[in-house]
Amino acid sequence: ETGVTQTPRHLVMGMTNKKSLKCEQHLGHNAMYWYKQSAKKPLELMFVYSLEERVENNSVPSRFSPECPNSSHLFLHLHTLQPEDSALYLCASSQEIGTGYNEQFFGPGTRLTVL
């Protein structure tokens, strides 16, 4: 595997289900990100991790719970979601965060549908 991979690619869940999204980066990066992509809206940054420590949480509802067990893996745990949470969830990684721009590399995303 190369780059940033995400599983599953598609997920359909009911509002009472609990599921998890997985992201893995094979680039040796130290920072990882979760974004939400909804139709006709800008990408929304949800969470940022640097060296497994959360550095940004953009007022995301608690029904989304991130986990970063190591610098290569990032999870997004989902529970009691709402239909408006249906979207494409993108994971990204970068070499690091800090001064100077660090290019973010994106995975293909997980298309989530909440019924």
Place this chain on the structure above:
Amino acid sequence: GDSVTQMEGPVTLSEEAFLTINCTYTATGYPSLFWYVQYPGEGLQLLLKATKADDKGSNKGFEATYRKETTSFHLEKGSVQVSDSAVYFCALARSGGYQKVTFGTGTKLQVIP
């Protein structure tokens, strides 16, 4: 706060036509500017970037010039191909400390043979 405004799509062009996708931004200071491209079923990829005023970013025949006086970063290509069909995102990032990238809403480009 920071914001990026792109022209709404979809944009439909014939092969070999000239492409312009407009992008303007609002930000204090001197952000870096980017164009990302998202092909069907894939994540976003960095297409080109410019880090200071009057810089021109270029890649794969695409170009964009950082215009501070008009706060714009319009994407252009002289002759589009069917393979350029994708969604294009304009974005900005501030320098210093943690860099948050602010994206536009994306412009879908469809190139027909």
